[in-house]
Amino acid sequence: MTRLAEKIDISELAAPGVRELTPYQPGKPIEELEREYGLDDVIKLASNENPLGPSPDVLRSLSDNLGELSRYPDGNGFVLKQALCRRFDLDPGQITLGNGSNDVLELIGRAFVTPDNEVIFSQHAFAVYPLVTRALGARAVVTPARAWGHDLDAMREAITGRTRLIFIANPNNPTGTWLTRAALEDFLEQVPPHVLVVLDEAYYEYAADPATGIADYPDGLQWLAAFPNLIVTRTFSKAYGLAGLRVGYAVSHPGVADYLNRVRQPFNVNHLALAAASTALTDSNHLQRSVAMNATGLQQYYQAFEQLGLDYIPSAGNFVTVRVGPAAEINDQLLRRGIIVRPVANYELPEHLRISVGSEKENRRCIEALDAILQTL
Numbered sequence: 019m020t021r022l023a024e025k026i027d028i029s030e031l032a033a034p035g036v037r038e039l040t041p042y043q044p045g046k047p048i049e050e051l052e053r054e055y056g057l058d059d060v061i062k063l064a065s066n067e068n069p070l071g072p073s074p075d076v077l078r079s080l081s082d083n084l085g086e087l088s089r090y091p092d093g094n095g096f097v098l099k100q101a102l103c104r105r106f107d108l109d110p111g112q113i114t115l116g117n118g119s120n121d122v123l124e125l126i127g128r129a130f131v132t133p134d135n136e137v138i139f140s141q142h143a144f145a146v147y148p149l150v151t152r153a154l155g156a157r158a159v160v161t162p163a164r165a166w167g168h169d170l171d172a173m174r175e176a177i178t179g180r181t182r183l184i185f186i187a188n189p190n191n192p193t194g195t196w197l198t199r200a201a202l203e204d205f206l207e208q209v210p211p212h213v214l215v216v217l218d219e220a221y222y223e224y225a226a227d228p229a230t231g232i233a234d235y236p237d238g239l240q241w242l243a244a245f246p247n248l249i250v251t252r253t254f255s256k257a258y259g260l261a262g263l264r265v266g267y268a269v270s271h272p273g274v275a276d277y278l279n280r281v282r283q284p285f286n287v288n289h290l291a292l293a294a295a296s297t298a299l300t301d302s303n304h305l306q307r308s309v310a311m312n313a314t315g316l317q318q319y320y321q322a323f324e325q326l327g328l329d330y331i332p333s334a335g336n337f338v339t340v341r342v343g344p345a346a347e348i349n350d351q352l353l354r355r356g357i358i359v360r361p362v363a364n365y366e367l368p369e370h371l372r373i374s375v376g377s378e379k380e381n382r383r384c385i386e387a388l389d390a391i392l393q394t395l
């Protein structure tokens with residue numbers, strides 16, 4: 019063992035793109051912080067999870083399905099695809115199911131991107147886009163942000179003959195910025211046919227809600243008939259409160275879905291996740307409650323930040339990114355008080371923190387802690 023270790027430089031063995039990767043940094047788990055600091059009332063506002071949890075109908079469906087665990091799941095996800103088709107008026111051939119939508123983002127890369135290709139995404143955009151791109155050995159083309167969000171003109175100008183994929187998050191994580199229907203439609207019309215556009219709508223349900231006050235927010239599914247190079251991805255992790263089960267999906271031209279399904283592992287979505295997601299789609303009241311609670315919580319943060327004199331980026335998601343100045347120091351102080359938020363220095367936002375909208379009480383605790391910490395600085 020030791021003698022072998024002397025001879026092998028493992029980094030020499032890693033694929034060149036993988037060698038350059040830094041692992042995705044997830045939000046700190048509650049239990050980990052409780053162990054580290056000896057706390058017992060930790061709250062987590064770091065991973066954009068639904069503070070209400072899943073629908074009670076989903077919990078019933080999960081217990082009803084426990085007897086099936088010795089069986090492989092339905093590799094075609096028939097029931098969930100039917101539920102999605104009813105809900106969004108789709109054809110099952112358009113749908114690719116994933117173990118979370120991150121799985122789908124990776125399938126898209128594996129099916130369509132080679133090391134000769136370029137992949138375009140924006141500065142401050144979701145961390146999984148560079149991970150997918152670099153792991154494949156493709157060239158990442160990062161366009162500078164405009165007003166914290168995607169600069170579609172810059173993205174269009176970055177297209178070359180080698181471009182195969184453009185990732186767009188609408189709204190974007192971690193900045194919460196969104197693109198209007200008019201801007202995106204204009205962009206899609208100008209993208210050449212050799213380029214696939216991934217429209218990541220992980221926060222669609224929040225952004226589309228009128229109570230959030232987001233004007234002219236588009237539903238990407240409406241464009242699929244006109245643009246066969248468009249892939250829309252969505253998830254059950256956020257507004258549906260199922261982050262722990264891992265289920266998301268892509269909707270695309272059936273020809274694109276066919277290739278995604280060729281690289282997909284046959285049982286990538288587990289039985290409980292399939293059952294839970296199908297049921298979640300039927301409880302529109304729970305979704306409505308979740309989205310309404312988020313709209314109220316965002317206002318709670320906006321008002322507090324205005325009182326504290328902090329600049330924040332208005333958000334179409336279930337989180338808000340705020341400029342606090344010495345973010346690493348403030349994050350550390352928040353952790354000591356049992357509050358987990360997300361530092362975003364790895365997104366080139368070293369002075370900001372991203373805070374997920376929790377329950378009214380969790381939000382209040384976070385705001386009061388932030389206020390107290392800021393006074394000591």
Ligand SMILES: *Cc1c(COP(=O)(O)O)cnc(C)c1O
Binds near residue numbers: 118121191261265
């Ligand atoms: C949270 C998030 C996802 C969803 O990830 P899952 O794998 O479905 O849990 C996708 N895209 C963005 C921009 C996100 O913030």
